[in-house]
Amino acid sequence: MDNPHAGHRKRLRERFIQNGLEHFQKHNILELLLFNTIPRQDTNELAHRLIDEFGSLSGVFDASIEQLMKVKGIGENSAVLIKLIPAIGKVYLDDKNTIGTILKTTSESGNFLLPKFIGETSELVYLLCLDNKNKVLGCPLICRGDIVSANFTPRRVVEAALKYGATSVILSHNHPRGFALPSNDDINTTEQLYETLRRVNIKLLDHIIVAGEDFVSLADSGFFYKKL
Template sequence: MAGQNISHEGHRQRMRARVEQYGLESLAPHEALEYLLYITNARRDTNGIAHALLERFGSFAGVLEASEEELCRVPGVGPASARMLHLLPEVSRYYEHSRTSTEGALTTTERLAAYLKPRFAGAKQEKALLLSLDSRSRVKSVYWLKEGNARMVSLEVKDVVSAALRGGTESVVLCHNHPNGVPLPSREDLAATENIVRALGLVKIRLRDHIILAENDYFSMRESNRLPFYDFETGAMLRPYGRE
């Protein structure tokens, strides 16, 4: 029995590695069901259950469209597995609606600032974060970059680029706060932003804005024409009006 358990665990690990590398579409229908059933069967061999489900309902889609009561009639399928399989089409529909919806889209600077302000509320030190936005301007991920002191936060360009790449999008927003209540960029802020724009441009990521927050106000480098622009095609940096 111990040898069987070791063999089965090895099979699960190989299956997970395959899905991670090639995606769920690389699996046959019975393998996809077997893989999904891992969620509700921590140690059990689910291969036989997957075959029984396909034999009973005819196809992968047929299994997911079956009722929970029908699923539970298949040997080895308990209430938790039946509920999980039955919910998958609804989860897919919910996901698709969320993915295509514009609800929650941060399409204006005001919306961006309103989203960011609560995350810096009460902060006594300067700190910085990076938002990754999808093609519809919705937040895909949030990365806290660094916390400094009451007067400054020093950002490493490589850390910003690394966070942007992890975000997996082509558009990011940088934000940091000024606890002293004045949301105007310093010379250091402007120079750091230019270096970040250039570094992100090299990996084809656009810095959509750099927003500085104070307690009751904010400053947008884009709206104030202080945000440099990196031309992906030529590699040229176009500096804001009035800057050399």
């Protein structure tokens, strides 16, 4: 028996091949994606159901596999495929930020760090390690959890900076459910870390907080009591 939805699927694929996702509605993007795991069923209704459930296309991609599988019509294969999209996007963008890049401005540093937090629903702390010419030596993950959790210690930051031979560093963490504004804990931890790193001749240049596609530099915003 012929697939009654084959014509629609073919037209949608041809639109993508010719023009990418330009002029695609959000549910059309999910439809096209779900063609790969649901070969015969009409995925239009399912795409609408997903967006209704999670509020937006980004909300669908940010949902966990368990949450996705609670939506009628979404099995494990479809849930995994949906979660692959932000994960691949993160790796793709991060891969373009190569070791050896020279970061001259706050904007360049923030844009270098943004991909590391794509699709993350928990707080992560990264340390951007630089040499004396602001060339990137590495950007290791310091911990999962906020900067006042038991997982984060100044010692771990110092050890990472020394491991990469950094002369200066930029601390960065995300606020996955809020705004890119520093809390009092963020500011206090930054000041303490500045002093700790200074004792081993490593300069803390900045602390960049990320929320979605936005980021805030504590140094540029005047939150440091010291001029870094």
